[in-house]
Amino acid sequence: QTLLQHSSGQEKVSQPRWEPQPRARLMTALTFSSKCGIVSIQDNRISIWSVGDLGNTGLNGEYHGEPHLLCDIQHNGDVMDMQFLDQERIVVASSTGTVTIFRHHQNNQTLSADHRWAKAHYHVDQDTSCGGAACTGVVCNNPEIVTVGEDGRINLFRADQKDAVRTIDNADSSTLHAVTFLRTTEILTVNSIGQLKIWDLRQQRNEPSQIFSLAGDRVPLHCVDRHPNQQHIVATGGQDGMLSIWDIRQGTMPVSLLNAHEAEMWEVHFHPSDPDHLFTCSEDGSLWHWDTSANVSEKPSFLHQGGRSTAYLSHSTMNQSVVSAWLSNDPTKDRMEITNLIPNQTLSVNSLDVLGPCLVYGTDAEAIYVNRQLFA
Amino acid sequence: MNLQFFKQLSECLICSTCTGDGAPSSSRVFVVRRDQDIYIHTLRKLFNESHGIFMGLQRSEEELAGKSRKAQLVQVSKNYRSVIRACMEDMHQAAALKLGPAFLQVSILSAMELIWNLCEILFVEAATAGPLLLRLLDWVRLHVCDVDSMVREVLSSESPSKHKLFWNVVDVFVLQGRMDEARHLLSKEASANPASMNMYKILDDFMKKMPVPSLGNTQTLTELELKWQHWHEECQRYLQDGTFASNPHMESICKILLGDEDAILEKKELMTTWYHFLVTRLLYSHPTVKPMELRFYAQSSMDLFLGGESSPEPLDMILMAAFEFEMHQVIKECSIVLSNWWFVAHLTDLLDHCKLLQSHNLYFGSNMREFLLLEYASGLFSHHSLWQLGVDYFDHCPEYGRVYLELHIERIPLSTEQKALKVLRICEQRQMHEQVRSICKIMAMKALRNNRLGSALSWSIRAKDAAFATLISDRFLKDYCEKGCFSDLDLIDNLGPSMLLSDRLTFLGKYREFHRLYGEKRFAEAARLLLTLMTAHIAPCSFWMTLLTDALPLLEQKEVIFSAEQTYELMRCLEDLTAGNPDKQKFQDDDVETTKVEMLRLALARNLARVIVKEGTVEGS
Numbered sequence: 002q003t004l005l006q007h008s009s010g011q012e013k014v015s016q017p018r019w020e021p022q023p024r025a026r027l028m029t030a031l032t033f034s035s036k037c038g039i040v041s042i043q044d045n046r047i048s049i050w051s052v053g054d055l056g057n058t059g060l061n062g063e064y065h066g067e068p069h070l071l072c073d074i075q076h077n078g079d080v081m082d083m084q085f086l087d088q089e090r091i092v093v094a095s096s097t098g099t100v101t102i103f104r105h106h107q108n109n110q111t112l113s114a115d116h117r118w119a120k121a122h123y124h125v126d127q128d129t130s131c132g133g134a135a136c137t138g139v140v141c142n143n144p145e146i147v148t149v150g151e152d153g154r155i156n157l158f159r160a161d162q163k164d165a166v167r168t169i170d171n172a173d174s175s176t177l178h179a180v181t182f183l184r185t186t187e188i189l190t191v192n193s194i195g196q197l198k199i200w201d202l203r204q205q206r207n208e209p210s211q212i213f214s215l216a217g218d219r220v221p222l223h224c225v226d227r228h229p230n231q232q233h234i235v236a237t238g239g240q241d242g243m244l245s246i247w248d249i250r251q252g253t254m255p256v257s258l259l260n261a262h263e264a265e266m267w268e269v270h271f272h273p274s275d276p277d278h279l280f281t282c283s284e285d286g287s288l289w290h291w292d293t294s295a296n297v298s299e300k301p302s303f304l305h306q307g308g309r310s311t312a313y314l315s316h317s318t319m320n321q322s323v324v325s326a327w328l329s330n331d332p333t334k335d336r337m338e339i340t341n342l343i344p345n346q347t348l349s350v351n352s353l354d355v356l357g358p359c360l361v362y363g364t365d366a367e368a369i370y371v372n373r374q375l376f377a
Numbered sequence: 378m379n380l381q382f383f384k385q386l387s388e389c390l391i392c393s394t395c396t397g398d399g400a401p402s403s404s405r406v407f408v409v410r411r412d413q414d415i416y417i418h419t420l421r422k423l424f425n426e427s428h429g430i431f432m433g434l435q436r437s438e439e440e441l442a443g444k445s446r447k448a449q450l451v452q453v454s455k456n457y458r459s460v461i462r463a464c465m466e467d468m469h470q471a472a473a474l475k476l477g478p479a480f481l482q483v484s485i486l487s488a489m490e491l492i493w494n495l496c497e498i499l500f501v502e503a504a505t506a507g508p509l510l511l512r513l514l515d516w517v518r519l520h521v522c523d524v525d526s527m528v529r530e531v532l533s534s535e536s537p538s539k540h541k542l543f544w545n546v547v548d549v550f551v552l553q554g555r556m557d558e559a560r561h562l563l564s565k566e567a568s569a570n571p572a573s574m575n576m577y578k579i580l581d582d583f584m585k586k587m588p589v590p591s592l593g594n595t596q597t598l599t600e601l602e603l604k605w606q607h608w609h610e611e612c613q614r615y616l617q618d619g620t621f622a623s624n625p626h627m628e629s630i631c632k633i634l635l636g637d638e639d640a641i642l643e644k645k646e647l648m649t650t651w652y653h654f655l656v657t658r659l660l661y662s663h664p665t666v667k668p669m670e671l672r673f674y675a676q677s678s679m680d681l682f683l684g685g686e687s688s689p690e691p692l693d694m695i696l697m698a699a700f701e702f703e704m705h706q707v708i709k710e711c712s713i714v715l716s717n718w719w720f721v722a723h724l725t726d727l728l729d730h731c732k733l734l735q736s737h738n739l740y741f742g743s744n745m746r747e748f749l750l751l752e753y754a755s756g757l758f759s760h761h762s763l764w765q766l767g768v769d770y771f772d773h774c775p776e777y778g779r780v781y782l783e784l785h786i787e788r789i790p791l792s793t794e795q796k797a798l799k800v801l802r803i804c805e806q807r808q809m810h811e812q813v814r815s816i817c818k819i820m821a822m823k824a825l826r827n828n829r830l831g832s833a834l835s836w837s838i839r840a841k842d843a844a845f846a847t848l849i850s851d852r853f854l855k856d857y858c859e860k861g862c863f864s865d866l867d868l869i870d871n872l873g874p875s876m877l878l879s880d881r882l883t884f885l886g887k888y889r890e891f892h893r894l895y896g897e898k899r900f901a902e903a904a905r906l907l908l909t910l911m912t913a914h915i916a917p918c919s920f921w922m923t924l925l926t927d928a929l930p931l932l933e934q935k936e937v938i939f940s941a942e943q944t945y946e947l948m949r950c951l952e953d954l955t956a957g958n959p960d961k962q963k964f965q966d967d968d969v970e971t972t973k974v975e976m977l978r979l980a981l982a983r984n985l986a987r988v989i990v991k992e993g994t995v996e997g998s
Contacts, residue, residue: 096793124827135793174865175831193835367425
């Protein structure tokens with residue numbers, strides 16, 4: 002049984018994120034930001050909401066409060082991506098090309114802008130450039146922050162330093178849509194010509210150390226995430242809604258291609274503590290929960306409930322001895338449960354975040370949804 | 378002063394002023410926005426949630442017949458109303474925090490809910506005689522709240538019957554038909570004042586026994602009327618006997634129970650509105666009123682209540698039109714009075730689903746429902762993020778929706794790639810190919826201007842735009858000619874099947890492959906490729922010279938690479954090239970060009986010589 006709390010916010014929701022919590026605290030704070038206009042009144046805000054005490058649940062695990070707003074702050078431009086740097090600081094990527102660190106002051110529940118890199122992303126020739134370049138992705142590994150943008154640039158910042166530590170100009174000739182850490186010194190980027198690239202930040206040359214690409218059409222890739230425990234397993238989502246699983250130790254093509262959504266897949270996340278579970282959300286308004294944790298049994302090879310598309314598993318390598326269910330290649334043993342978590346889908350689900358048993362996602366219908374019982 | 382108006386489709390009127398004689402003066406540009414409401418922060422919840430309800434209604438089962446369909450429609454109506462109420466709640470809170478001009482909005486929303494509720498009772502639910510009265514009573518109780526604070530005050534006081542407003546509260550309860558509550562209060566009075574116990578008992582009895590319509594089918598209308606008639610006569614007798622003569626309050630209550638208009642009118646202040654008066658009148662004089670009879674009572678009630686002192690306000694006229702079952706009039710009046718199309722669009726759509734609106738063919742738009750939805754959705758499109766809701770509304774306007782969508786969607790400002798992708802997805806889902814091409818072209822052009830060739834190519838691929846792909850390839854080739862090397866190798870090396878999008882792109886890919894082969898010292902293959910590029914006419918004519926120049930190092934290799942036949946081909950190409958070139962523009966480059974050509978001719982001749990010898994030689998000797 003899933004419990005959905007629905008709070009209709011007043012802005013388009015992008016990038017809800019769970020605040021990392023230390024073990025002692027039961028309170029979870031749900032961060033979401035509003036994505037609104039440019040021309041008219043400035044009403045873009047970063048807001049911190051509380052969804053209340055996780056411990057305060059009724060007999061059936063029900064919680065009846067609405068998320069309530071703790072504090073918010075003005076933000077210039079649309080929020081393209083957001084990540085927590087540590088307990089208190091949030092890094093936000095803006096459509097104006099600016100990257101800002103906000104600090105959440107827990108004692109008086111306010112937000113303030115700590116630091117800003119104003120022109121992190123821009124198009125080269127300011128005079129003839131046609132519009133600004135949005136910063137499309139940000140990833141943190143305290144104190145390092147890596148950002149990528151529509152200008153094909155990769156920036157490496159440190160939280161305490163005013164200027165960028167390193168900038169790779171023209172790292173990519175197309176737009177970089179997302180970035181994530183592979184190891185502490187290596188990052189993964191995906192771009193709009195269907196390539197997954199590994200960059201080694203220790204090296205001084207401005208070339209990727211490896212390039213992977215999809216076979217067939219160069220469909221743009223929008224999101225990327227790495228398996229929390231097994232660093233060679235990477236998942237990407239594409240413009241055609243396809244979920245690709247890659248093993249970056251071998252080959253330059255994906256291991257599995259799963260036909261998932263009917264439109265752009267905006268985000269993909271492995272569950273941080275339970276990586277047999279994967280979540281994807283899409284422009285088509287659905288949010289899918291991919292579950293490979295089921296035991297091997299005589300049941301048919303794949304089982305899906307609730308989703309509208311069929312799952313298609315294809316395997317391109319045959320000789321592996323990998324344990325992970327994501328890379329498993331035996332069709333009779335594969336068992337993946339795929340569930341669509343949204344009962345009445347209408348507009349796009351732009352973003353999601355997952356922590357423990359809780360899932361939060363935001364839609365273009367300007368609402369945030371919190372699901373507290375993912376694994377019930 | 379001259380006023381020039383430039384109307385943009387994005388619903389923004391810009392007018393500039395300047396003096397008539399053209400003399401320089403301070404001119405001002407005014408930006409006038411229509412549909413200001415959509416920018417009101419707190420109303421966005423209304424727009425978003427009602428969009429969900431609207432979509433649910435459009436998708437709902439049409440096959441459900443009769444009662445279940447009606448119940449479904451009533452539920453939809455209730456959902457709309459609860460959204461309005463939720464919005465009012467938010468505004469109240471915002472007003473408490475002093476954020477924005479909420480007060481006016483709250484009263485507007487309140488009026489909207491009032492009207493909607495009445496329309497729900499009369500049109501959607503189409504309550505029949507009997508239940509009609511009960512619904513109207515609920516309606517009044519819900520919406521006439523001016524007396525609530527007084528009621529609370531009296532009820533919470535220590536001895537209510539001593540409170541100076543006690544009888545007012547009792548009257549309120551009686552006027553609103555809240556018999557139990559009235560009786561409860563009266564019992565307090567009776568216990569405090571034993572002298573009136575007798576009167577109280579009689580009155581209490583009457584109030585208890587008063588026949589009211591029931592929701593279930595436990596009694597027919599005729600039965601109810603008979604019972605009521607009987608009760609009324611009994612009550613009349615007691616009044617005439619002077620039972621309540623000693624207590625004017627109770628006497629007045631008795632008169633009200635008997636439906637005495639003057640007695641009821643005396644309590645004007647407690648009723649505050651003529652429609653409250655109407656319902657009270659109906660309760661105590663015509664409880665089995667039929668829907669079609671409402672209009673007469675409504676008109677007379679309003680006249681009696683206003684009494685010629687004040688004239689009806691717009692809200693009054695709208696409610697009157699509803700009581701008269703003039704749906705079109707209701708919609709028309711609401712359209713005039715309200716500043717936003719939200720209310721009329723959704724209400725009309727609901728009424729249309731109830732099959733209540735005959736199609737009035739209007740000049741603009743095929744019928745009223747569609748016209749209103751088109752107007753509402755157009756208003757949404759002028760908002761930077763609510764436009765997505767507008768798309769769905771256009772989808773459900775069968776006649777003009779598509780055209781409107783096509784025009785509006787091209788004008789959405791594409792500030793980020795993500796927004797462009799969303800717009801594109803919408804267009805693709807509706808097979809709006811023109812718009813897809815147009816948007817992709819815009820994005821590709823922007824990317825090209827910013828020197829993001831990979832992005833530009835990605836947009837061309839999405840639109841399957843061969844012409845633009847050619848443009849991009851030309852740009853690459855131009856860069857190559859200027860710099861002598863390729864930029865963005867990660868792109869060109871990984872073109873994949875998209876290479877086939879345009880000939881020029883294919884050439885680019887193959888040309889790069891040639892360079893790679895050369896770099897890997899696979900000369901024979903490189904040579905073959907080079908030749909194919911020219912002979913199969915994949916290469917543009919302008920590039921032939923460059924290709925031939927690229928052939929030079931291959932010709933100069935120690936090892937013979939080109940076969941005789943291939944050499945002949947190359948020579949032919951060279952001749953084709955030089956023959957077709959009148960010397961008009963090459964005066965300056967004359968030296969360089971002629972040198973090049975001569976070097977080529979020499980190299981080709983030498984290669985030919987060598988290869989003839991080689992091929993003529995018998996192997997192994």
